[in-house]
Amino acid sequence: xxLDRHKILSQPLKIYWAGWETDTFKLQSEGWDISAxxxxxxxxxxxxxxxxxxxxxxxxxxxxFDYFRHNPEELRRICFTCQLASNFIIQEQPERAAYxxxxxxxxxxxxxxxxxxxxxxxxxxxxxxxxxxxxLKQANMSEILEMALQKQEPNQExxxxxxxxxxxxxxxKRDSQLKAELRLVA
Numbered sequence: 001x002x003l004d005r006h007k008i009l010s011q012p013l014k015i016y017w018a019g020w021e022t023d024t025f026k027l028q029s030e031g032w033d034i035s036a037x038x039x040x041x042x043x044x045x046x047x048x049x050x051x052x053x054x055x056x057x058x059x060x061x062x063x064x065f066d067y068f069r070h071n072p073e074e075l076r077r078i079c080f081t082c083q084l085a086s087n088f089i090i091q092e093q094p095e096r097a098a099y100x101x102x103x104x105x106x107x108x109x110x111x112x113x114x115x116x117x118x119x120x121x122x123x124x125x126x127x128x129x130x131x132x133x134x135x136l137k138q139a140n141m142s143e144i145l146e147m148a149l150q151k152q153e154p155n156q157e158x159x160x161x162x163x164x165x166x167x168x169x170x171x172x173k174r175d176s177q178l179k180a181e182l183r184l185v186a
Contacts, residue, residue, distance in 0.1 A: 028105075034104050
């Protein structure tokens, strides 16, 4: 069965942590990377957040989410609680590959499309990766490396300084013992 649907993908959802309130759209607008675990079969959702500049990652609690009804009033009541940390790794489990976190685009988009399978009912639009393909007739690794170095030559000093700064920040992070769990208390 194919349904023609009108839908707003990626409507902002609230996120609370440590007494602060924001939403998915505001976080992405400020430079946060957001990935969603949208499990339509179990009607649940979870978000992973990352702010590269400050080396902060976060994970929200699971929420129940009805992917088949998009009542604006219900969407306003949905709220994720989030825990943030400076060193945080999400491990993927192969047996749950279909429900792993996927990068999302949190900008609301009005769309009309055919609903053909369950994945078409997802709340968030996933990020489109338009990768460019490069075809080389013949080249070896040293030639490819030489081309890359020639392209970077004008910016080599800037790139070197960025790497030094990144290593310095990593060493500071490794030496620190700061750990925190942030929760909203209502």
